[in-house]
Amino acid sequence: MSSYESPVKNNGCACGAPSPYLPVRATIERTTRISETERFFVIKPSDPLLLDYAPGQFFMAGIAGFGEAPISVTSAPGRKETFELCIRSAGSLTNALHRLGKGDAILVRGPFGRGFDLDEMKGKDLLFVAGGIGIVPMRSLIKAVLGGKGYGRLTLVYGCKTPEEMLFKDELEEWKDSGVDVRLIIDTAYPGWKGPVGVVTTLIPDLEIREGNTLAVVIGPPVMYKFVIMSLDKKLLGPEDIFVSLERRMKCGLGKCGHCQINSAYVCQEGPVFKLSELKGMHEAF
Amino acid sequence: MDKQKQYRFLARPAFKALVKGLMKGHKVYGTVKKDGLPAWSEISEFEDLILFQTPAHLSAKEFLFPPRETLLKFDITNNTCEAVVVAEDQAIIGLHSCDIHGLSLMDRVFSYGAPDPNYLEKRKRTVIIGTDCFPDAYCFCASVGTMDVEEGFDLFLHEVKSGFLVRVGTERGGKLLRKFTNTRAASAKEVKELQEQRSKKESSFVTTLDAPAEDLPGIYAKSNDSPVWDKTGSICYGCGSCNTVCPTCYCFDIKDEVKADLTTGERVRVWDGCTLEDFALVAGGHNFRKGRSERLKHRFNRKFRYLSDRFSALFCVGCGRCSRTCLVKINIAGVTNELIRESREK
Numbered sequence: 001m002s003s004y005e006s007p008v009k010n011n012g013c014a015c016g017a018p019s020p021y022l023p024v025r026a027t028i029e030r031t032t033r034i035s036e037t038e039r040f041f042v043i044k045p046s047d048p049l050l051l052d053y054a055p056g057q058f059f060m061a062g063i064a065g066f067g068e069a070p071i072s073v074t075s076a077p078g079r080k081e082t083f084e085l086c087i088r089s090a091g092s093l094t095n096a097l098h099r100l101g102k103g104d105a106i107l108v109r110g111p112f113g114r115g116f117d118l119d120e121m122k123g124k125d126l127l128f129v130a131g132g133i134g135i136v137p138m139r140s141l142i143k144a145v146l147g148g149k150g151y152g153r154l155t156l157v158y159g160c161k162t163p164e165e166m167l168f169k170d171e172l173e174e175w176k177d178s179g180v181d182v183r184l185i186i187d188t189a190y191p192g193w194k195g196p197v198g199v200v201t202t203l204i205p206d207l208e209i210r211e212g213n214t215l216a217v218v219i220g221p222p223v224m225y226k227f228v229i230m231s232l233d234k235k236l237l238g239p240e241d242i243f244v245s246l247e248r249r250m251k252c253g254l255g256k257c258g259h260c261q262i263n264s265a266y267v268c269q270e271g272p273v274f275k276l277s278e279l280k281g282m283h284e285a286f
Numbered sequence: 287m288d289k290q291k292q293y294r295f296l297a298r299p300a301f302k303a304l305v306k307g308l309m310k311g312h313k314v315y316g317t318v319k320k321d322g323l324p325a326w327s328e329i330s331e332f333e334d335l336i337l338f339q340t341p342a343h344l345s346a347k348e349f350l351f352p353p354r355e356t357l358l359k360f361d362i363t364n365n366t367c368e369a370v371v372v373a374e375d376q377a378i379i380g381l382h383s384c385d386i387h388g389l390s391l392m393d394r395v396f397s398y399g400a401p402d403p404n405y406l407e408k409r410k411r412t413v414i415i416g417t418d419c420f421p422d423a424y425c426f427c428a429s430v431g432t433m434d435v436e437e438g439f440d441l442f443l444h445e446v447k448s449g450f451l452v453r454v455g456t457e458r459g460g461k462l463l464r465k466f467t468n469t470r471a472a473s474a475k476e477v478k479e480l481q482e483q484r485s486k487k488e489s490s491f492v493t494t495l496d497a498p499a500e501d502l503p504g505i506y507a508k509s510n511d512s513p514v515w516d517k518t519g520s521i522c523y524g525c526g527s528c529n530t531v532c533p534t535c536y537c538f539d540i541k542d543e544v545k546a547d548l549t550t551g552e553r554v555r556v557w558d559g560c561t562l563e564d565f566a567l568v569a570g571g572h573n574f575r576k577g578r579s580e581r582l583k584h585r586f587n588r589k590f591r592y593l594s595d596r597f598s599a600l601f602c603v604g605c606g607r608c609s610r611t612c613l614v615k616i617n618i619a620g621v622t623n624e625l626i627r628e629s630r631e632k
Contacts, residue, residue: 019369020400021357021540021553064360064367065551067542069569090569105365222572249568251540254400258537258560261584262574264592269399283510284574284584 020254023062023107024050028100029082034167037088038133039098040074043106044082050108053077054115055140056245056273060253061085062107063100066093070250070268073111074136076143086136086167112253113272116141116217116243118148124215125152127207127237129228131159131200131220135167137245137272138219146178152214155181155207159200159220162186163193183207200224204231211236219245225286229276239277246272246285293451293472293480296443300467301450305332307466308377312413315349316379317342329379337380337445339420341605345533346378346385347392350408351557357404357540358553367553373407382419383435384427384603388533389414390438394597395536404555413462414455416442418483421491424606426619428488429495430502432603446479493619497626499600505622505629506591510583514624519579521614522561528585528608528616529559534601535585537565560585586621 026045034040045051050059053073062068069091075084089098100106126145130138135158145151156175160166163186176182183203185196196203200220216237218228225244232242248260248267260267263282270278279285296304308314309329316335318327324338326346360367381389389409396405416439419425427433435442440459443450451472454460463469497505509515529535539558544551558565561581566574575581589602602618609617 017369019357019371019403021404022369023367025366064365064553065362065542065544067540067553088569094569107365107367221570222574247568247570247572248574249566251538254402255398256395256402256536256538257540257555258558259539259565261560261588261592263587264595281507284580 020109021252023060023068023109026050026106026108028102028104028106030102031100033098034086035165037090037165038167039087039089041085041087041097041100041106042082043085043108045108050110051079051081051083053083053111055118055144056115056137057111057113058137058253058272059083059085059108059110060112060250061087061097062093063096064107066096068107068109069093070112070253072137072140072245072272074139076140076147078144078147086133086139088133109253113268114270116144116273118144121145121215122150123152123213125210125213126154127209127214127216127232128154128156128158129200129204129216129218129220129232130156131224131228132161132165133167134219134221134224134245138217139168139171141217142175142180146175146180152210153181154179155183157183157185157200157203157207159185159187159203161188162190199227201227201231204228204235207235209235209237215241215243217243217245222247222286229286239280240275242276244274244276244279246274248272291471292453293444293477294454294463294469295448295472295476296450296452296463296467296469298449300469301443302332304463304466305329305335305379308379308413308462311375313374313376314379315346315376335379337417337443339418340422341382341384341419341425341607341610343607343611344531345388345605345607346381347388347533347536349376349378350389350412351392351396351405351536353557355404355555356552357555359550360542360553361550362544363549369403370552371403371407373411375411375413376408377413377415379415379417381414381416381439382605383416384419384425384432384605385533386414386416386435386438386442387432387603388605391534391593391597391599391601391603392536393438394599398597413441413458414439415459418444420487421493422606423492424610424617424619425604426491426493426495426606427604428491429493429499429619430600430602430604431499433488444480444483446476446483448476451476451480493606493617495619495626496623497629501626502600502622503591503594505625506587508629508632509625512625512628514621514628515579515583518616518621519577519582522578522582522616523613524561524563524578524581525613526559526562527611527613528618529561530557531607531611533603533605533607534589535559560588582616586618589618590622 251257255269396402
């Protein structure tokens with residue numbers, strides 16, 4: 001960060017585009033409602049440059065007249081024609097996105113930000129800790145890891161408010177079959193739920209963690225990070241062993257509009273994925 | 287002798303010829319008197335242009351980074367859009383040294399990463415003519431290294447008794463000067479007059495910072511838990527005036543505006559301010575900077591520390607506009623001096 005060169009390889013600016021604010025037109029290949037508030041989209045961009053993304057990166061997705069919002073990619077990298085987004089309806093834009101159907105156009109810019117470095121994860125046990133829709137970007141990473149070779153033991157700890165909010169249930173089963181130790185928890189007792197009840201951190205003490213050979217990835221609502229990090233610390237996972245992906249308000253994705261700033265870091269440029277040690281001294285991170 | 291070579295002498299009638307010449311092919315902006323105070327305005331009559339010694343309430347950033355600017359035009363019926371970049375030949379006359387430093391910082395911001403064509407196209411077509419100033423009670427440019435300016439302008443005019451001494455900053459500036467006016471070499475006497483003016487200016491600052499500019503990022507880095515933030519935040523209205531008047535505050539919101547036909551519209555960017563309550567609010571309802579103290583701390587840190595990491599310069603140019611405009615008299619120099627004092631007591 002010494003000069004003003006952006007660390008981002010692809011600035012989300014389609015080759016030759018007259019403006020980095022100009023989105024690329026994409027077509028919705030398939031869309032399914034997967035929970036009360038979440039809708040899943042398979043999107044085919046008109047420019048293949050948008051398929052060059054890493055797990056952890058995000059797109060600005062929008063509709064003319066409604067604006068755009070940052071949405072994490074949820075599909076594995078390396079796909080040839082489409083990528084997947086999972087969008088929670090939370091306002092006028094996301095409600096409008098939920099009304100889109102197969103064949104409709106969606107406007108996208110990206111991919112933006114810094115994603116996960118899969119090479120750094122090779123040879124390590126990986127502990128994925130997801131809360132709520134934190135599973136959405138985590139899915140991209142888990143699928144990338146399952147599709148690759150040379151990783152150690154894989155564990156997913158996933159907590160939600162209710163079983164209904166739990167996303168990708170079929171895939172959770174598939175991941176289990178592929179050898180992932182999947183542990184699920186919900187916030188409060190719920191009819192029919194036989195699993196554990198409480199916050200995600202309650203599952204961490206029982207995990208068998210190989211110190212020095214484990215990397216943890218934490219993605220969830222703002223309130224979750226501090227407590228998960230404290231629990232991981234007790235398992236002797238420190239600032240060099242923990243990755244987080246942080247949510248912030250974003251308007252441009254280009255390191256300009258100022259909304260996503262955490263102290264001196266722009267989440268849309270240096271993040272959203274950070275190694276915990278990189279956030280040292282950044283009081284605004286958690 | 288070198289110093290003298292730098293300057294050309296421009297008589298007052300020649301200055302008028304220069305402005306009138308510029309008005310033929312450029313939209314010309316300058317300072318006028320509005321309700322008795324300096325204000326930026328488009329200049330249609332040379333006589334309206336008044337070169338003030340103190341800063342206008344607002345900075346001139348609006349001419350390169352308008353408060354509302356169209357980025358895209360869209361059509362809702364088929365969900366398509368096209369990029370919009372508007373720029374025309376324009377000149378800004380009467381920018382002070384601090385303002386020119388501010389513009390250079392904006393240049394870095396909008397060139398960073400993916401270049402921003404909406405700003406950069408305007409910048410390319412903007413002639414910058416700087417003029418002299420004299421500090422009022424709020425100015426503190428001498429404390430942040432922006433009292434003098436060596437680049438970032440096409441022409442810089444220093445007013446002396448008999449007219450102006452002109453510094454040419456760019457080839458474009460030199461061409462305009464030759465096209466519309468005649469100049470002569472400045473005399474030793476005139477240059478001496480200018481040097482005396484500068485000395486007088488340097489010793490006339492009422493407001494100063496109590497630490498060297500290069501120490502400020504470090505002092506701010508240690509100030510996170512300072513009681514100054516709660517004290518200052520408790521009186522702050524969170525009104526965003528400081529963001530609006532600042533020559534280096536560039537944060538913006540992007541929103542879609544639909545026309546009355548309900549089928550077409552524009553994606554526009556509008557000025558936003560980090561001291562406003564909803565600046566860091568996300569869709570789920572979490573506000574990452576809920577309190578006024580946190581937001582004020584963020585703004586001050588952006589000026590003295592955060593952006594200096596990235597752009598290798600302080601983002602406060604010492605114009606004093608935020609202090610001058612603040613409804614509750616929060617003074618950026620005063621707050622900084624309190625932090626400096628605390629850092630020495632630690």
